Amino acid sequence: MLKGGTRDSTRLLMERSVPGRRGAVTPLLDVPAQPMPPAALLRADLALPEVSEPEVVQYFTGLSQLNFSIDTQFYPLGSCTMKYNPKVNDEVAFLPGFASIHPLQPAEHCQGALELLYRLQGFLEEITGMSGGSLATLAGAHGELAGVLMMRAYHQARGDFRRTKMAIPDSAHGTNPASAAMAGFEVVTLASDQEGNVDLEALHELAGDDLVGVMITLPSTLGLFDRNIVEVCRVVHEAGGLVYGDGANMNALLGRTKLGELGFDLVHLNLHKTFSTPHGGGGPGAGPVCCAAELVPFLAAPVVSVADALPAKGEADPDWDERVFYFLDTPEQSIGKISGFHGNFGVLARAYTYIRTLGDAGIKSISGNAVLNANYLLQGLRDSYHLPYDRPCMHEVVFSADWQKERGVSGLEVAKRLLDYGFHAPTMYFPLIVHEALMIEPTETENRDTLDAFIQALREIDREAAETPELVRQAPHTTPVSRLDEARAARQPDLRWRP
């Protein structure tokens, strides 16, 4: 469409700015003006835009419409669990009794918030089969950092300072090795076997007295449940190591199995994936860590504790016992504070609401339908796209665009062409061990019509790759902008507007 006037979103804020306009009015000063500090301390000018409130609303509304999102498109971005984000959860997070409490108010003022956090800790421990948890970590990778620091602290507390190597599967997400490195560990890569499981032989080789532990994603980023997982845990434990679980893929396993029972020692969860808090274009998230009893003393601070009569774990009676007192606590041998306050409360409140809404029955139905939908896609696409690990999948399926590549069309191009069909692209080129990977995660909140339409689109693109490859190679054609010059962006970084 030809774009009209200043509703046109292409002009940047500083280009819209007109001296004298204002987008908000502040109250008048109601106390006597006070002496100003020395002029040298005051800034001369402030290069912020000057626009009126209508213009602010129009600009950001216009920008929003340039996005794909769950509310507007199917968003099968593998590993990201782009499920429907319930609106009621947002409403809850904005209640004044939650949004307007200060993190340093005394616990007496925040019993409702603390109770919520305490119960949520309990829910997550129950779901993962662990004994303790901390909600202080602000995203998945942040949870990983806390987790690996806990592993370090655990070994050191036992006087074991030799352990420096963290084994991480070759299929792992990039945050895993990056987190291990931030904790000062040496990363060693653990190969996967033909079936996509951890290669037990390779593991045996690494399982020595310098092994801190392993970081395992379950199901793996291949969307597969590692059939050796119990053995993996056994081998690591035997070597004195710990098993860290990257719980980003927990959507597949909710209520189906407990990581703690399988042998994991600690795990982080991505509430902004499995528990449906909105991604917001890249955050906020929350990455709580749950762990087995022997690791509880090392949890990041704070955790929520309770004094006096303890409600049973996971209890949900809204007639809480008034004699109970909740407070923020620091575990004895805590790795320390890892974020400014007590975690992303607004995200945690949404996850709590989500779990309460779904309840025991709903939680299980998430994983059942997520896995069902993924296998339905697997089945519908296996004739058109190469399936490198030919096994039933869990919540996501990883195809390869190898067959299309042979015809000169890459996985990236297939993905871009999907945008023209009104679908967000799958995750591309990850995990790294699959060529031309297309990692597709439908989630449980999509209906069969959408899955069918998506299958049809990918089959159509496969046909296009053969018949009209240029059409695919130059996709997308219908988006607000076409393919962007990423090389130029990196070569000549233009990272802010300049006059």
Next chain:
Amino acid sequence: MLKGGTRDSTRLLMERSVPGRRGAVTPLLDVPAQPMPPAALLRADLALPEVSEPEVVQYFTGLSQLNFSIDTQFYPLGSCTMKYNPKVNDEVAFLPGFASIHPLQPAEHCQGALELLYRLQGFLEEITGMSGGSLATLAGAHGELAGVLMMRAYHQARGDFRRTKMAIPDSAHGTNPASAAMAGFEVVTLASDQEGNVDLEALHELAGDDLVGVMITLPSTLGLFDRNIVEVCRVVHEAGGLVYGDGANMNALLGRTKLGELGFDLVHLNLHKTFSTPHGGGGPGAGPVCCAAELVPFLAAPVVSVADALPAKGEADPDWDERVFYFLDTPEQSIGKISGFHGNFGVLARAYTYIRTLGDAGIKSISGNAVLNANYLLQGLRDSYHLPYDRPCMHEVVFSADWQKERGVSGLEVAKRLLDYGFHAPTMYFPLIVHEALMIEPTETENRDTLDAFIQALREIDREAAETPELVRQAPHTTPVSRLDEARAARQPDLRWRP
């Protein structure tokens, strides 16, 4: 864009429905089930859709994106005052202390709401220069109905039953004659003169003892301030008639003149125009009526009254006097109740907030900038489009597409072509006395860039009308649907989905 799966908005709800899906969960029954009524009273089935909550959100979000709106496009729809609707006003209307009070709660429970209404009545009386007001009417036309019934009651209360004719200018909005007819009056048309004012000679002829009064829109729907207005009021009053003001165009006059002082006896305001409450795709509105002292006893019920110490009109001290008690009252000779309860409270609360935000200075700046913007458009377009009344305009300017029509392109086609440029169309073919009318109202909340882009677009279309007339005649080309077959819609009415 090729549309993806069920995010595609074209399928209707009943076509998306799948037996067994649900979009909400209700609580379990917590009392013993009671005996059911006779089966014959119970309905067998309920043909409502069955869709899940994600699908509800996706469907309506998708539909919303098919609309033009103020937040996304310049919307210069004449007579509709499509100005920016402040978000804070919506937030206020949703406060639980407003959204969750029952209209039949005792006044003691609603003192805050009643105080707001009382103050708003006062603000509107001050702005119109009137002595009393009622907020019970739910839109402009509803205010008109109340107003003309008041005129009837006023005459009858004085024993004058002869008056049956309501004089209405030929430029008037359709609701004026329709309202007069609903009050049982005979509508007589009042001609406009060459300058767009009421034709005084014609008025003199009608000004007899059968004249109920006149309904005058000021500024007129031509966007012109009637230079004879004081004389019009004098003539009507001399004949024993009343002057009704259609205040839909008050955006031009806020703080610039008071209708009461000019000689108007009563007036309705469109809060959903002048006072910036959102139109919501066609409502809700609020059409309060303000009137001179002699008409106050006839106002529609209820009005808000106050007992004990009265705050000065328009007073805004937030430290209200607790001794004051606000209550709903019925004027002595009221035309009666005209709506279920006390008016569109949520709309009234928004208008109150708006007036408090703008204050005395802001109210005047609305009219100043609205009129300035309209004259700027007039100036920018007068060379390209025929200006039938060549005078400075008020808040809107009415052009004619006569010149384009000569080249075979109608006003409607010009308007449709504007959609391709990302602008909403002006009001077309109204007022009826202008051929090929294009009625353009920019409002004060648009910036000069937008006005310039709009001028440029209309000039461009003028050029297209000469050079590529087919392009214009078949517009729009870039909208979700192209021109629709309205004749078929009327001939074969399809007014609901059927299996």
Next chain:
Amino acid sequence: MVTGHFQSHYIPNTEQEQADMLATLGLTCIDELFRDIPAEFRNPLLDLPAPLSELEIQRELAALAGKNRALSSGPSFLGAGAYYHFIPAIVKALMTRGEFLTAYTPYQPEVSQGTLQVIYEFQTLISSLYGMEVANAGMYDGATSLAEGALMACRVTRRQRVAIADTVSPLYRQVIRTYCQGQGIGVELVRSRDPKVDGDTAGLVVQSPNFFGNLEDLAQQGAIAHDQGALLVVSSDPLAGGMFQPPGHYDADIVTGEGQPLGIPVSYGGPYVGLFTTKERYIRQMPSRLVGRTADTAGRNGYVLTLQTREQHIRRERATSNICTNEALYALAATIYLTALGRQGLRQVAELCYHKAHYAAAQVEQLPGYFLPFQQETFFQEFVVQCPTAPADINQRLLERNVLGGLDLGRPPYSDLLPPEVDRGMLVCVTEMNTREDIDALIAGLAEFS
């Protein structure tokens, strides 16, 4: 007095821009734009308060809101035409999207398909709920909808008298009187059972469930009206349609209602949305907007405002009504609500109301001193109870228990409609919002007066 430039955050033009734009007009100050206003009437004194910042505004309005007792602050049993029901969060989240909220009436269908398709869905769901052939895009509210129904009956039958059953909400009856006064249409109050209808009667106006919560015998009323060539005009709580036979089942001619129970906050009485449905053969006498499905030049489905020759902007004084702006946004709210609740959910809500209200009634009945005068009738979620003492006093005591009691029927206009032995009536409403504890609290409060 205001002097100098005031830069509102709602208005982009700066002082400099104003000067530049004025210059293009050959002017130097804003005031010159208003020279057509006679000087003596120009720039009057404007006695309004000074502008406030948004912070101050939010505080003032929060203070005003805080002076009201919200229904959420304790159990409530007040109904009588506005009902406290649960509203899913998605209703507000979706209806406040700027594209819906800040659009005008869909006059340009090519860029208003969102609003138009919503209205088409609304027409589908509402006609379905009422069991009627066609619904319009909505009216102001339930009361005006019924009044317009009465006027429409006069147009259809070319008669000038309407009969209103004595069980219709007295508030609605007052509105009908107001609407009829100008056109000299007679408004008669008739008994709801065996109503007096004759050959001059345009319409028999009834409400079911009626003001006292009871179901009317619409079959009988319809037969009586139709026998005399009159129309049966009904007002009906749409939520009752979740479980009861809809008015359309009884051959009603015009069925109207208050749409508020369908996902709209009570909001001190408005904005709501009036529902209006009828038979196909009367379409051209219908008031308010209608949306129809048609095709665009490429053959795609699309929606337009249609049959506009009924309306004021075309037909002017001969229009079926003067209505223009209606309550589109709340038609959207009701559409979202009905979609979310859906086939199962609406029935569940209706049944929750039914069972809870009947549970409450059964409890009240056992309290000495109280009796239910309409016990033999079928009611939905409201019932009348005759109290041992003045309902106003009882309500006062209930409030001390933080319970908002039912409507006091011991005063006009309500008392006039009740038999003499029901002189201390209270209209109790119970919905899905009332828990068993709420009801028990009510009963405990009432028991104090037993």
Next chain:
Amino acid sequence: MVTGHFQSHYIPNTEQEQADMLATLGLTCIDELFRDIPAEFRNPLLDLPAPLSELEIQRELAALAGKNRALSSGPSFLGAGAYYHFIPAIVKALMTRGEFLTAYTPYQPEVSQGTLQVIYEFQTLISSLYGMEVANAGMYDGATSLAEGALMACRVTRRQRVAIADTVSPLYRQVIRTYCQGQGIGVELVRSRDPKVDGDTAGLVVQSPNFFGNLEDLAQQGAIAHDQGALLVVSSDPLAGGMFQPPGHYDADIVTGEGQPLGIPVSYGGPYVGLFTTKERYIRQMPSRLVGRTADTAGRNGYVLTLQTREQHIRRERATSNICTNEALYALAATIYLTALGRQGLRQVAELCYHKAHYAAAQVEQLPGYFLPFQQETFFQEFVVQCPTAPADINQRLLERNVLGGLDLGRPPYSDLLPPEVDRGMLVCVTEMNTREDIDALIAGLAEFS
């Protein structure tokens, strides 16, 4: 135990559809999909509460929220890293649009230009506010941002020790320690005035306005650090930048901050957004995402994630940080806030805070028994006052007047940082949210202990 089919309103598949889809897979029940899980670990007992309806959910959460004391319920003087400021309504209205709220990280730039352009604007505004050359797309919060700044200083200088001024928030210092523990980076506490920095120091970490509200002498600190080849790493309240010279003016190398004051609710500590800026020459050592402007194939401007070789998904264990998901939605909130307030408004807010805080300080100073230990320093909106009795007791009394007092500095870790004569310190924060009456109420409360 859960048996049978449960139809959640969040999940479209019905029992029938599940069966049909399973059939295409040759399966008959959902459980078969999980056969890779060893049987003994499959379907464990799940001890979670039963599902709740949205009505019950809203009630339970409203009850929990109602047990907290919201700042809006009375005057508050609590700051210390999270600040109660006014937030215009448009911030929430815009950031909750589904298209922003439910998008992922903008990995597909062609369909994420909304998010990408917002981040580019954010980078522009934040770097401008801090007077720095380049800002990233945001970090988790102010504390982790500063910790990452310390780590980055080590990478840039290839040194392994950071010096932290004793006026930095002790909470931030704890987080820095946590972040440094794994890599064996030494963390030293130094005096803020004439800090001890040597040739092994990677960075001097300071906060200005510091934890006690006072401006640091960044020029001096920068000179000392640079003399030793160390970086000056600053944490700074961005709102102070509304009136004070920004850290960039003093040649700071890395400037971080807590973005919460820019339109983000205090929300019990999160979600917030960390601000992170530096000099151009250090870009490739920056953590977190960066958005750059480039062109599409048609030459139109467009935005992409760039310089990704710094990041974990490319560089893995050699990445500049492990951060992936950050706080994009709150970067959006801050961007809207800064746009709405703009050039004039941000200065006005900063000055309101300044004048009100100084007015309050002047009043406190006159109260016998109270003194301001840092009187000779310049402060923004927070100041320390030494009280005549334990701050905890004073705060208790203030609460009885419905006033939330300042932070009690009489306990560790705060007390350790103050001179011995300040053993009963209270950190008082005054913002534009405090009216004169609020301040007077505080003073009256404090005066009780004079």
